[in-house]
Amino acid sequence: MASFNCSRIIASKIMRNLLTAILILLYTQRSSANQNPFRDPSICGKPQCETPFRKFNFHDNLYKYEYNVDLNTEFSGTGNNASSLFLKASVIIYFPKPCDGFLQITDVKLWDHECKSKDDEFSNNANSGNENFNEDDYYGEFTDSRGYTEPNDNFINMHPKSIELAKDLKQHLLRFSFNDGLISEICPNFQESVWALNLKKGILSIFQNTMLRFDVDFNTTEVDTSGECNVQYTLKDVNNAFIKIRKTKNMQTCQKRYSTNSILQSTPYRFRDDKALWPIIDSISYCDMVINNNVYDEIICHEQHQLIVFSNNHTGAITRVKSRLILQGEENYNQADFLNEHDNIVERRSTLLFDHTPSTKPTRTEIKLARDLLKEMCVNGFPYIKREFLSVFTNFLHTIKQLDYEALTQLLGRSTSICEKGK
Incomplete structure (x- = not known):
């Protein structure tokens, strides 16, 4: 048994x-x-390209675009009190494999120029529930470009930070997944700075189109630099091979848009849509997309952000942004050489959400202030701790938060020479 x-x-x-x-x-x-992209370092995005170019038809070419951004911030109604920037860049987009794209910035120029005030202001309550509201008339006022002058393409009136900005933006390629218009993941270089990556995310946000078909209006939710927002696609015009689509973003529905900076530990909370607080910024955003033979020919986007607390109807603190992405031409290239030249190993993974991480590049003022505060701590902390020590120590902590690893290392190495008890 x-x-x-x-x-x-x-x-x-x-x-x-x-x-x-x-x-x-x-x-x-x-x-x-069905490999998980987090386990396969050679895949950016979904493991398999399930919908290879159904509505888009990007070939194995270099697609050269010109990217322009005109930004104007002003206190409307207070005279000529405005701050303006104009950025012009050359952008190349590659699609060496289906659902796999690369973005490269080859030339960047930045101007600090003055935009003339526009005659037409658009209503702050344009998104109200008025049934007789004419959307085309409203957007026509918004797109009025009378008085707009693009700066000359020279180095005379260029912004002093233009060369430095161009160097950082041109340094790295940005790899991204492109699943028939959906950009679900980006795979930047590990050394790409936060601000440079945010600017490239903005370009890809314009490039994103999640419609099922171009000839059918579509409502959906998209993730881009504005957050997770409700988006409406509307077919505006069809002319032979050209298709014009309007993409309207409902900014009041955007989630994951803001960030807080506090010494207190906290957890993000998502309010119910019917219980949302009254927004402090009234924002409007839309894009007109012109598609030729299933390839972007031109994209023009407009945004306006008005600070409600300092506004009175048409007057107040307003920021207007107009961005353009215009196809300049296509060019053949050797796909095999491109893939061999660029490392296919994914170093980082992210989405199109804006990264609110503050820049850690220190300035001379911050380094000098940290040294001075360290001296004050030595004076107020030895041989006995004085009442003023706590305030100086708090200011010291806030200051060194802005320093990077190299600056902190130098401060530690020189702490003994700054004061006897500095280390």
């Missing part, structure tokens, strides 16, 4: 091990067919 029970136990173990081996084999085969 004992030998019989022993045989049953052995047979049960063998059967269990066999089933375990079969399950592992089946899981391995399934994993090889």
Whole structure:
């Protein structure tokens, strides 16, 4: 009897091990067919390209675009009190493989120029529930460009930070997944700075189109630099090979848009849509997309952000942004050489959401202030701690938060020479 029970136990173990081996084999085969991109460092985005270019038809060419941004911030109604910037860049977009794209910025210029005030102001309550509201008339006022003058393409009136900005933006390619218009993931270089990546995210946000078909209006939710927002696509015009689509973003529905900077530990909370607080910024955003033979020919986007607390109807603190992405031409290139030249290993993964991480590049003022505060801490902390020490120590902590690793290392190395008890 004992030998019989022993045989049953052995047979049960063998059967269990066999089933375990079969399950592992089946899981391995399934994993090889649908690999997780977080486990495969050569894939950016989804493991498989399930919808290769149904509505878009980007070939193995270099698509050269000109990217312009005109930004104007002013206190409307207070005279000529405005701050303006104009950025012009050359952008190349590659699609060496289906659902796999690369963005490269080859030339950047930045001007600090003055925009003439526009004659037409658009209503702050344009998104109200008025049934007689004419959307085309409203947007026509918004797109009025009378008085707009693009700066000359020279180095005379260029912004003093233009060369430095161009150097950082041109340094790295940006790889991204492009699943028939949906950009679900970006895979930047590990050394790409936060601000440079945010600017490239803005370009890709313009490039994103999640419609199922170009000829059918579509409502959806998209993730881009504005947050997670409700978006409406409307077919505006069709002319032979050209298709014009308007993409309207409902900024009041955007989630994951803002960030807080506090010494207190906190957890983000998402309010219900019907319980949302009254916004402090009234924002409007839309894009007109012109598509020729299933390829972007031109995209023009407009945004306006009005600070409600300092506004009175048409007057107040207003920021207007007009951005353009215009196709300049296509060019052949060697796809194999491109893939061999650029490392396919994914170093980082992110989405199009704006990164609110503050820049850690220190300035001379911050480094000098940290040294002075360290001296004050030595004076107020030795041999006895004085009442003023706590205030100086708090200011010191806030200051060194803005310093990077290199600056902190220098401060630590020189702390003894700054004061006797500095280290």
